Amino acid sequence: MNIYQKNCLVILSLILGFVLSIAYGYSFRNFIDQPSFSAKDLEYKMITEGIKTERYSISKLFKNDYSVNLSRPYYFPQHKVIVFNGYRDKSEQSFYKIDSQGNLVDSITFSQDYSTIIFGDYILQNKAYSSWIIDGDTTKKNYIEVNAGTNWSEDKVENEFDRLKRSAEDVFYFKYESLWDYDDPRNESKIDKAVFLINGIWYALYGKNLYVDLNDLPDHTLPNLMPNDSSFDQPNSIAYVADFQKTNRVKENEWNGLAYINLLYKTDTIKIKAKLTQNEKPINNLGKYAAYNMGYFKPDGLPYAFIVQDDNYYIIKMKKQL
Amino acid sequence: MKIKLPFLKAFIIALIITIGFLIYVFMNPELNSGYAGLFFLSISPAVLIGIIVYCYIIKVLDHAGLLAPHFIFRFLVPFLMISFIIWIGVNTGTEPVLEAFQQYNFSEYINYFFNFAIEIYLPLAVSLAAITGMLHIGNNEVANNDSM
Known part of the structure; x- marks a missing residue:
């Protein structure tokens, strides 16, 4: 065999090698061997x-596209409702109520306020609260401010704090950093705001270094x-x-x-x-x-x-x- | 006729191809993003030396009577050999280029092969064809000088 024939043989066998490797890959390493799943x-x-x-x-729970950015469901057994917290866009926060039959019955929207939280059966914000979960009331209610001007002595604040805490069913507090604007003098004085639930109304007390143990928050979220x-x-x-x-x-x-x-x-x-x-x-x-x-x-x-x-x-x- | 290969000729061939390689890399937006451009620049000396070595290998094969004395053979035999080795190399191991067990149909499967071929083998073919062509240039002059 002369050199031209030998070279042609090498070329043809390499091309054949390509074709064979592609055929092998397609036939033996492409399809997955598993039983039929048609049933x-x-x-x-x-x-x-x-x-x-x-x-x-x-x-689908929400017929329209509410489902973006929904929280876990909150379950309120005494009222037999489920509430979802959702963000449709960044400027608003919405809550959706599902009744005991599984129907979406109500919703409420607040403009975006990062202090908004579901606490117990209420929706709390640092400036107002809402009892919508319990009674469907869509108005925002103001806290009854025990010391609207913040010029009480620390002792007086402490006494009032203990008095309110004793008669309250629930206590929550907002820390000064999220409460006041950056240049507000109350921010510098570190005035916190504690809120107390007494007989279905929330009262607010302002003071320095108020502290509420939030470790055992009532948690209504479902696991x-x-x-x-x-x-x-x-x-x-x-x-x-x-x-x-x-x-x-x-x-x-x-x-x-x-x-x-x-x-x-x-x-x-x-x-x-x-x-x-x-x-x-x-x-x-x-x-x-x-x-x-x-x-x-x-x-x-x-x-x-x-x-x-x-x-x-x-x-x-x-x-x-x- | 046999390939004559003075070192200068090999060096010039390698230089031309390496510059062509760098131009190709920097004109191609996929290849020159981020640090990729620096990477290709840093391996270009190795490319240069590699091409010089390749030219000498072709000369040795040619003189030893293994490569037929024609452009087609001097180009196709090394090209197909290198391509085949690359093909086997990229398809074995845990992450083959042509992914295993994807349940592609036939046209998809072939398509993947051709996409790979165009991306890798086409530049390789162009470079090797250019090198082989340039290896031929000196030979005719030498032959003419011999016969004078």
């Missing part, structure tokens, strides 16, 4: 499409029951991944795909599909599925529960058994 795809539904059976229904550790991979009594269909590989042992989740609500097993990432070899106590964008909230004593996925709230309502 499971019918049984499990994506939450975004809504689910309806004879016993329960799952639908997120969605397991975020390895218990999510195994059958448990709340929610778990029953199966996983791989769609494509992210890196070694990590796959994007559809998780088939069994959510146990009262006596029903709700079957949901969700896009999740699976890590086949998780380290430490981490689970195989990263479900940080999912949440499950169940208020005891109400006939509904919430599922959150990707910041969208869905409500599970039991249908009335006829």
Whole structure:
């Protein structure tokens, strides 16, 4: 064989090598070998499409797009309502009320005030408060100021503080840094504001270095029951991944795909599909599925529960058994 | 005819290609963002030396009778060899260029290959073709001088 033929042979065999490697990759390392999921795809539904059976229904909680930047649900058992705190845009803060049947019945909007907080059954701000959660009153109420001019002696303030604290059901306070404007002399004098709930009215007391122990704040937020550790991979009594269909590989042992989740609500097993990432070899106590964008909230004593996925709230309502 | 390769010729070829390489890098917005421009500048001496070495390797293969004495062979054989080694190199390991297990259909799969080819193999082909062409330039003069 002369040199030209030898060279042609080298060229052709290299081209063949390319073609073979592409064919090998396409046939053997492109498709994922897994059992068929067509039966499971019918049984499990994506939450975004809504689910309806004879016993329960799952639908979007807010029909319009309120769902941006919603807080966790606050549950008030005595009033049988759920309240959400949401920011539609930066200049306003809104609260939404869900009644005992799971319907959005009321909402209230305040202009943005960073001191706004849900404390007990009231919405408190540093200049006013609202009893909207209890009675739906949309007006802002002013605190009854015990010492409007801040010229009491420290002893007098302390005595009044103790007196009010004894007869109050609840106490909260605002620190001077968030209370006054930067150039207000009261900011420099470090005047705090303590508020006391007595017989359904909030009273305010101004003074220096007032301190309220806020470590045991009444917390009405519902805990997120969605397991975020390895218990999510195994059958448990709340929610778990029953199966996983791989769609494509992210890196070694990590796959994007559809998780088939069994959510146990009262006596029903709700079957949901969700896009999740699976890590086949998780380290430490981490689970195989990263479900940080999912949440499950169940208020005891109400006939509904919430599922959150990707910041969208869905409500599970039991249908009335006829 | 056999390749004659005085050092000056190899050096000039390498210089031209390295300057061409730097122009290509700095004209390409993807490649010259941030510190990438500095990176390519810092490896250009290595590119220069590498091309000189490459020219000598071609000369050795040519004189040893392994490479056929024609432009096509002097270009295609090293080009395909280097391309194939690059292809195998970037596709083994944990993060292959053509990602495994993506369930692409056939046209998508081929598309990914061609995108890689155009990005990597095209500049490589142009450079090697230029080098091979320039290696040829000196030879004719030498041959003419020989026959005089």
